[in-house]
Amino acid sequence: xxxxxxxxxxxxxxxxxxxxxxxxxxxxxxxxxxxxxxxxxxxxxxxxxxxxxxxxxxxxxxxxxxxxxxxxxxxxxxxxxxxxxxxxxxxxxxxxxxxxxxxxxxxxxxxxxxxxxxxxxxxxxxxxxxxxxxxxxxxxxxxxxxxxxxxxxxxxxxxxxxxxxxxxxxxxxxxxxxxxxxxxxxxxxxxxxxxxxxxxxxxxxxxxxxxxxxxxxxxxxxxxxxxxxxxxxxxxxxxxxxxxxxxxxxxxxxxxxxxxxxxxxxxxxxxxxxxxxxxxxxxxxxxxxxxxxxxxxxxxxxxxxxxxxxxxxxxxxxxxxxxxxxxxxxxxxxxxxxxxxxxxxxxxxxxxxxxxxxxxxxxxxxxxxxxxxxxxxxxxxxxxxxxxxxxxxxxxxxxxxxxxxxxxxxxxxxxxxxxxxxxxxxxxxxxxxxxxxxxxxxxxxxxxxxxxxxxxxxxxxxxxxxxxxxxxxxxxxxxxxxxxxxxxxxxxxxxxxxxxxxxxxxxxxxxxxxxxxxxxxxxxxxxxxxxxxxxxxxxxxxxxxxxxxxxxxxxxxxxxxxxxxxxxxxxx
Numbered sequence: 142x143x144x145x146x147x148x149x150x151x152x153x154x155x156x157x158x159x160x161x162x163x164x165x166x167x168x169x170x171x172x173x174x175x176x177x178x179x180x181x182x183x184x185x186x187x188x189x190x191x192x193x194x195x196x197x198x199x200x201x202x203x204x205x206x207x208x209x210x211x212x213x214x215x216x217x218x219x220x221x222x223x224x225x226x227x228x229x230x231x232x233x234x235x236x237x238x239x240x241x242x243x244x245x246x247x248x249x250x251x252x253x254x255x256x257x258x259x260x261x262x263x264x265x266x267x268x269x270x271x272x273x274x275x276x277x278x279x280x281x282x283x284x285x286x287x288x289x290x291x292x293x294x295x296x297x298x299x300x301x302x303x304x305x306x307x308x309x310x311x312x313x314x315x316x317x318x319x320x321x322x323x324x325x326x327x328x329x330x331x332x333x334x335x336x337x338x339x340x341x342x343x344x345x346x347x348x349x350x351x352x353x354x355x356x357x358x359x360x361x362x363x364x365x366x367x368x369x370x371x372x373x374x375x376x377x378x379x380x381x382x383x384x385x386x387x388x389x390x391x392x393x394x395x396x397x398x399x400x401x402x403x404x405x406x407x408x409x410x411x412x413x414x415x416x417x418x419x420x421x422x423x424x425x426x427x428x429x430x431x432x433x434x435x436x437x438x439x440x441x442x443x444x445x446x447x448x449x450x451x452x453x454x455x456x457x458x459x460x461x462x463x464x465x466x467x468x469x470x471x472x473x474x475x476x477x478x479x480x481x482x483x484x485x486x487x488x489x490x491x492x493x494x495x496x497x498x499x500x501x502x503x504x505x506x507x508x509x510x511x512x513x514x515x516x517x518x519x520x521x522x523x524x525x526x527x528x529x530x531x532x533x534x535x536x537x538x539x540x541x542x543x544x545x546x547x548x549x550x551x552x553x554x555x556x557x558x559x560x561x562x563x564x565x566x567x568x569x570x571x572x573x574x575x576x577x578x579x580x581x582x583x584x585x586x587x588x589x590x591x592x593x594x595x596x597x598x599x600x601x602x603x604x605x606x607x608x609x610x611x612x613x614x615x616x617x618x619x620x621x622x623x624x625x626x627x628x629x630x631x632x633x634x635x636x637x638x639x640x641x642x643x644x645x646x647x648x649x650x651x652x653x654x655x656x657x658x659x660x661x662x663x664x665x666x667x668x669x670x671x672x673x674x675x676x677x678x679x680x681x682x683x684x685x686x687x688x689x690x691x692x693x694x695x696x697x698x699x700x701x702x703x704x705x706x707x708x709x710x711x712x713x
Contacts, residue, residue, distance in 0.1 A: 155702040159395050159402070165710055166391045167344035170384050171374055173224035182377035185228040189375070192235045192330050199330070205237045214372055220346070226377050233369035238328035240365065241300060242289035242320030245282045252276045257283040258318040260291065262299045265309045265324055267343055270297075283319060289326070291318040296327040296339055301362040306351045308342040310335060325368065337381040340388055341373065406446055412439075413449045417456045421463070429465065444691045445698075453691075457684045458636045461677045462667045464514040466684075473670035476518040479624040480668065483525060486621060496528050501662040508665045510638055517669045523662025525630070527619045531588070531658070532611040533577055537565035544569045547579070547611040549587055554598040556685075557631040559585065559606050569610055577610040577617075582627040584618040585611055586634070589655045596654045597643035597661075599634045601627045616661065629674035632681055633666045 155161070169175040199205045214229045223229065233239065245251035245259070252259070256277040264271055283290070291297065295311040301323045311318075320326060329335045341347045350371050351363060376384065416436050423429035436443065443449055460466045490496040501523035509519045523529070537546045545564045553560055569577060579585075583602040587595050599618075611617060620627065633639060646660045669677065 155706040156699050158702070158706050159398050161706060161710060162398075163392065163395050164345050166388060166395075167340060168346065170388055171341060171344050171346050172221065173227055173374075173376065173380075176380065176383045176387050178224050178226060178380065180226075182226055182379040184226040185230075185375045185377050188331070188334075188378050189228060189230060189234060195330050196237065199237055208233060220372060220374075223374055224376075226380070228375045230373050230375050231369065232327070232371040232373050235330055235334065235373075235375070236327055237330045238326055239368050240288065241322050241325040243286060243322050245278050245286060245319075249276075251278055251282055253279050256280060258316075259321065260297065260318050260324060261321045262302060262304045262307070262323040265297050265299050265304070265307050267307055267309065270309050270311065270315075278319060283317070286319050289319045291315070291320055291326060292328065294329075294332040294335055296329070296335055296342070298325050298327060298342060298363075298368075299323060300325045300368075305363070306342070306348050308339060310339050325363070325365070327368075331378075333378065334375075334381060336385045337376070338373070340385065346374075406448075409443060409446055410448055413443045413452060416443070417452060421456060421459055445695065447692060447695055450688050450691045450695070454685065454688050455637055457681060457688070458632055459638070461681050462633050462636055463511055464517055464667070464669065464673075467673065467676045467680050469514050469516065469673065470670075471516075473516060473672045475516050476668045476670055479671060480518060480520060480524065483621055483624050487527065490527065498526075499523055499529050499658045499662045501659070504665065510665075513667050514669070517667055519665060520668045521662060522618075522630075522634075522664040522666055525620050525625050525668065526662070527621055528617075529658050529662065530576060530617045530619075532613045532615045532617070533567065533569065533573070534613040535567045535569070537567045537612065539565055541566040541568070543567050544574065544577075545609045547585065547606065547609055547615065549590060549595070549612070549614055552585060552587060552598065552600045552615070554587075554595060554600070557600050557628070557635065559600045559602060561606060561609070564609075567610075574610070579606055579609050579611065579617065580619070581607055582620070582622050584620075584627055584630060584634075585615050586618060586661065587614065588616040588657070588661070589614045589653055591653055593644060593647055593654045596647055596656055597634065597640065599631050601631050616658065618661070624671060626671060626674040626678060628678045629669075630666070632678065634664070639664060639666060 166175065196205070196208070200207050214231060219229045242260075254277065256279050258272060259276040259278045260270065260272075261276065264275055278286075291311055293311055293313050293315045297309045297311060297320060299305050299307040327338070329338060342351070413436075416432060416439075419432035420429065420436070423432055444453065457466070487496070487498060491498060501521040504519050504521065513519065533546065537548070543566045545561070546567055547559060547561070548565065550563055551559055551561060579602045581602055581604045584599050585602060586597060586599045588597075590596050618630070620630065634643075642664050643656060643660075647654050647656055649655075
């Protein structure tokens, strides 16, 4: 125990350390290693004799049915050795009831606005009953379900579904209630032992009993017969009291550690959010420098949590499109000159009937979300594009001949790149093949997906993907490489303020989220000179590599703390 106390701080540092600490506390308790034994305690064998006598009396009084003949415990097959005075005993020996509930006739139609609480699996939690969404049944239904009535001091255990193993104590002052078929009632003959049994079910040993003895083909679950035969390590009653008191004390300390850790992490996140906000809203260079200096001075502490690294990535992209990531060069071409050059080329292509341009609205003053450097412009995305094309709707297959087709799984939304290790194929001919032919610097955008967060995510086509086609859930954006750097566009489309524009018009059709070509063309983005676009991308790549390194450092530190904690736990 001294070693356990010594390493509370280590548990505090490891990601799942406090949970492992709770498990260790309960494991030591169930092995008789958490508190000292007292040879003057009445042994558990005497407690069992008293319990058996009370059980026989209850049978005689016809308050409970005569128990089934059950097999005892084979002393050669017990899970582990117990201290002197403890006993291995099957659960049925010291309970007066093990029984699951049932569904009222009519199911949910039997529920009423007010009445007797009807406890379901969602109401059963390890730290107690949660009745904020409890159902109710009528007094008449309650009487018909008398066998499923809950009493104060019962133990309720979830026996089916995803929450199997969750266990709650019914408070002493709790009124009448019933339980569903997904919950079983365990009623101890001597109610004083219920708290130890509750902790036993929560312990790794108790959970292993539950998870290794599930039955049922279509739905996992525990039967009454299986529960009755659970092998329980039973201490003397006096030691149970000491164990419960010690567990309560240590669990309370774990609660304090969890709160301290949560408060510390939240403080880091709050401070970091405020620092980034000052950085992004700074109007003067001095304000910007002050905000950045604060971040650099507290860099190690702020970026010890991944949530802050995620926000840093977003801030880098935002600073990039605000013109604050790299210096401006007065020798660069003006963005307005680039835009005029694009318009001239587009008009020529339209006149020659080589392109058909999607319409877009002019830029309004309210579209200009923040001030830009002098040689930048606010533009609609459509004004930078040569064309915008949806992909093929033809069915694709792995074993089909023809042209390789890129699909949504080929789009790496985290780094704006494409991978081709999972390709399908289809037959494309003539003009269709020509229209869907991909070229380096094209952008592929996800226009339709079940996840809203993926719609609008974009990747840049490289030389490796040249000549491939793409599927109908994607849209190709082709610009003019001599005026627009595709990777800059890709970064701009990933910023928070453009993502807000993308997600605003998204509609759902048959469960699928969509954005159309007109909405894509009308996206508003900042447009810098070409040379600055390239400098921005180079700086962004450099800073994103730093973020990757921060993530790796956090993972390495987490792994080291976890390994150290596991070693200490094994030693304990």
